[in-house]
Amino acid sequence: MSRLRPDLAVIARHVAPGSRVLDVGCGDGELMAALQGEKQVDARGMEIDPEEVERAVGRGLSVVQGDADRDLADYPDGAFDYAILSQTLQTAERPDLMLGELLRIGRKAFVSFPNFAHWRMRASLLWNGRMPVTRHLPVSWYETQNIHHVTVTDFRQLLADKGVAIERSWFFSGEREIGAAGANWRAEYAVYLLSR
Amino acid sequence: MWLPPHPRRPMATVLASTSSSLVLDQPLPLDSGQSLADVTVAYETYGELDADKANAILVFHALTGDQHVASPHPITGKPGWWDRMIGPGKPIDTGRFHVICANVIGGCMGSTGPASAAADGKPAAMRFPVITIRDMVRAQVALLDALGIDRLHAVVGGSMGGMQALSFAANFPARAARVLAIAATARHSAQNIAFHEVGRQAIMADPNWRGGDYYGAGKGPEKGLAVARMAAHITYLSEAGLTEKFGRRLQDRDAKSFGFDADFQVESYLRHQGIAFTDRFDANSYLYITRAMDYFDLAEEHGGRLADAFAGATARFCVVSFDTDWLYPTAESRAVVHALNAAAAPVSFVELKAPHGHDSFLLEVPALDRVVRGFLG
Numbered sequence: 001m002s003r004l005r006p007d008l009a010v011i012a013r014h015v016a017p018g019s020r021v022l023d024v025g026c027g028d029g030e031l032m033a034a035l036q037g038e039k040q041v042d043a044r045g046m047e048i049d050p051e052e053v054e055r056a057v058g059r060g061l062s063v064v065q066g067d068a069d070r071d072l073a074d075y076p077d078g079a080f081d082y083a084i085l086s087q088t089l090q091t092a093e094r095p096d097l098m099l100g101e102l103l104r105i106g107r108k109a110f111v112s113f114p115n116f117a118h119w120r121m122r123a124s125l126l127w128n129g130r131m132p133v134t135r136h137l138p139v140s141w142y143e144t145q146n147i148h149h150v151t152v153t154d155f156r157q158l159l160a161d162k163g164v165a166i167e168r169s170w171f172f173s174g175e176r177e178i179g180a181a182g183a184n185w186r187a188e189y190a191v192y193l194l195s196r
Numbered sequence: 197m198w199l200p201p202h203p204r205r206p207m208a209t210v211l212a213s214t215s216s217s218l219v220l221d222q223p224l225p226l227d228s229g230q231s232l233a234d235v236t237v238a239y240e241t242y243g244e245l246d247a248d249k250a251n252a253i254l255v256f257h258a259l260t261g262d263q264h265v266a267s268p269h270p271i272t273g274k275p276g277w278w279d280r281m282i283g284p285g286k287p288i289d290t291g292r293f294h295v296i297c298a299n300v301i302g303g304c305m306g307s308t309g310p311a312s313a314a315a316d317g318k319p320a321a322m323r324f325p326v327i328t329i330r331d332m333v334r335a336q337v338a339l340l341d342a343l344g345i346d347r348l349h350a351v352v353g354g355s356m357g358g359m360q361a362l363s364f365a366a367n368f369p370a371r372a373a374r375v376l377a378i379a380a381t382a383r384h385s386a387q388n389i390a391f392h393e394v395g396r397q398a399i400m401a402d403p404n405w406r407g408g409d410y411y412g413a414g415k416g417p418e419k420g421l422a423v424a425r426m427a428a429h430i431t432y433l434s435e436a437g438l439t440e441k442f443g444r445r446l447q448d449r450d451a452k453s454f455g456f457d458a459d460f461q462v463e464s465y466l467r468h469q470g471i472a473f474t475d476r477f478d479a480n481s482y483l484y485i486t487r488a489m490d491y492f493d494l495a496e497e498h499g500g501r502l503a504d505a506f507a508g509a510t511a512r513f514c515v516v517s518f519d520t521d522w523l524y525p526t527a528e529s530r531a532v533v534h535a536l537n538a539a540a541a542p543v544s545f546v547e548l549k550a551p552h553g554h555d556s557f558l559l560e561v562p563a564l565d566r567v568v569r570g571f572l573g
Contacts, residue, residue: 044542053546054563058570062512062542064533074534 004034006177007086007112007191010170014110014193015041019081022046022105024068025088029056036061044080046071069093072101080106087189089113090146096158103164103196112191115171117151117184136188152184159194167193211276211283211290213267214241217306220338224301227328227491237339238306239263239298242282243290245345252345253288253572254336254372255297256353256360259485260425260477262305265297266290271476277558287569293349298339300332300360302485304478307335311411311478321480322408329356329492333363337371350374350572354557355524356485359492362532365513366494366505376571378516378564379557381528382502382535383493388523391431392486395424399479408480421479422470429469434520434553438462495535502535509536513543514571516557516564523554544571 004012008031015021017039023032026045035041045063047053056063064071068085069092083106085098090113092098102109114136115121124132131141139145152171159166171178171187178186217238223231240263245252255265255278266282268275282288282295299307302324310324340348351372353361358380365375381388399405402420410416430438442462446452449459458464495502513536517529526547536543548563550556557564 042542050546050548051563053544054548054567054570057514057544057546058566060570060573062544064537064543064545065547066545074537076538076540079537079540 004031005086006172006175007170007189008034010177010191011084011086011110011112012038014168015039015082017041020044020079021082021084022075022080023084023086024072024102025085026052026056026061026063028052029059029061029063031084031086032056032061032063033059068098072098072105075105077104078107082106082108082110084110086110086112086191087114090116090148090150092148095148095150096162099158099162099164099194103194107195108167109194110191111155111194112189113150113155114146114189115152115184115187116149117153118188119185120188122185134188152187152190155190155192159192165195167195169193211242211266211279215239215263216241218339218342220335220342222338224331224335224338226325226331228325230325232301232308232325235301235308235335235338236306236312237298237301237308237335239296239339240265240267241297242266242295243293245294249343249345250347250349251292252294252296252340252343252348253350253352254340254348254364255282255288255295256332256336256351256357256364257297257300258353258355258357259428259489260473260482261357262303263297263299263307264305266295269476272472280560281565281568287565288352288572289569293572296339296343298336300485301335302327302332302481302488304481309478310408310480310484319409319411321411324480324484326487326491327484328488329359329363330367330497332488333360333367336360337364337368340371346371348372350376352376352378352568352572353380354378355380355554356489359489359494362494362505363492365509365511366498369506369508369510372511374514374572375511376514376516376568377529377532379518379521379524379529379554380515380532381492381524382495382505382532383528384490385528389490391427392490394427396483396486398423398427399483402479405479408483410479416474417479418471418474421474421477421482422467424470424479424482425473425477426466426470429466431523432553432555434522434551436520437552440551441465502531503538506536506539506541509539509541511541512571513541514567515543515545516567517545517547518550518553518556518561519547520551521554521556 020042023045032043053065083102121132170191171183220235223233266276284291299305314320358377361377399420402417405417447464498505517526533545550561
């Protein structure tokens with residue numbers, strides 16, 4: 001799993017072997033393939049881009065072309081041990097509702113997202129007065145898919161408001177995992193393991 | 197004298213195939229409550245069957261298809277209808293898989309249908325019982341039984357073939373490891389039924405139909421059947437596809453004739469499609485098979501809830517739709533995927549971009565080839 005993106009690698013490490021997983025926004029199924037190959041996980045995926053779906057199906061994975069904002073409703077309650085949403089929450093029409101769907105479908109949920117309160121973003125806005133374009137978020141404001149700019153503190157607040165339990169959390173600066181202290185300043189992105 | 201199309205051995209096949217037919221030793225029970233005795237199932241096979249009989253793929257044909265899936269058609273001499281998909285090194289690789297394709301019952305290419313003799317030795321015609329998609333599937337499962345194949349590597353079908361694949365999965369869940377349904381639906385809509393009714397009425401309005409008793413009468417309802425085919429053919433193509441292919445271009449003339457000849461290329465094309473179809477298809481078979489499709493409602497067969505149809509599913513599923521297919525649009529495939537998700541069955545679904553409408557499943561769509569190859573593993 002060493003070749004996985006750091007947030008995906010952390011998820012892959014902490015998924016229980018043999019469990020049932022739904023990867024929402026699974027792309028071409030990289031994480032699913034790793035989970036299936038190394039942890040005998042029953043992995044299913046949802047992806048909006050038909051070309052990514054085609055590649056995932058081409059590698060023998062069970063992936064449904066769908067829009068997470070709408071099509072998660074297709075899945076029954078508690079159908080999966082884990083629902084995974086990596087780097088997609090900030091693109092949802094309603095991240096709060098999507099979080100609810102993840103924890104309806106899955107007993108637990110992994111959610112990873114870029115932290116818009118990272119010091120580099122704050123500095124960019126403060127000193128340049130411009131919406132930041134960074135190595136992790138390389139797209140200008142007018143074409144970005146990130147329509148809900150969320151911070152670590154915002155996310156924690158949403159979890160508290162919704163009564164969602166935090167099982168674990170991980171924070172990253174670049175490829176490197178960092179401690180939780182000052183994460184809202186220091187983390188470029190975060191991974192949370194949540195439960196109802 | 198009109199004779200039902202009679203299958204002949206292909207002369208030279210590119211792909212080695214074996215034409216066979218089997219007479220079922222048990223009467224076939226039908227959804228209507230009737231049963232059919234001495235049912236013949238005509239089928240073609242391609243590729244070697246492994247010693248453990250685990251590499252077989254059953255391909256279901258569509259409304260006007262037949263068992264000649266990858267070998268030349270015995271009447272028209274044209275390549276098999278899925279020649280581009282099936283063969284050595286092709287997405288359904290006959291170097292690895294043993295491919296079986298059987299003519300559906302009700303058909304006219306060697307399997308028992310309305311042109312077959314009834315007990316009195318005369319063609320059954322409209323005495324042939326109304327059959328369903330599930331009846332077609334039952335006949336093919338009986339074929340698998342006779343061949344000693346317990347569990348298929350996959351069942352595969354497009355359009356009505358996809359309907360059979362879904363019916364197979366619902367009714368014989370243990371007998372296939374993979375189910376691939378392309379451009380299909382779990383039920384015929386009012387619009388689907390309406391188009392079929394136009395076709396049937398065209399056949400029945402032809403005076404040569406004679407209540408179905410045209411066998412041996414000199415002439416069959418070719419005009420009616422041709423009109424049925426013309427109407428149906430339009431539903432297989434996209435509006436953009438028709439526009440691109442024909443536009444308003446005139447056929448072999450510089451100006452409109454101010455008459456009712458085939459002025460437009462599209463008219464000429466449809467007329468040709470209609471007439472050519474009558475050379476290879478029996479009008480009564482068209483009535484019976486379209487009826488079976490109209491009766492198809494997989495949820496209705498399972499207490500009204502489609503997910504229950506797949507409750508016992510053990511297979512992996514792959515559902516494919518095309519963005520320009522307005523006959524069985526993507527929403528129909530999504531309903532199947534929804535039900536499979538509700539039944540916790542492993543399912544893949546993709547809507548592919550293709551310009552050709554419903555017929556895309558038969559035509560050059562490289563993305564379909566990749567999905568089929570990948571799904572079959």
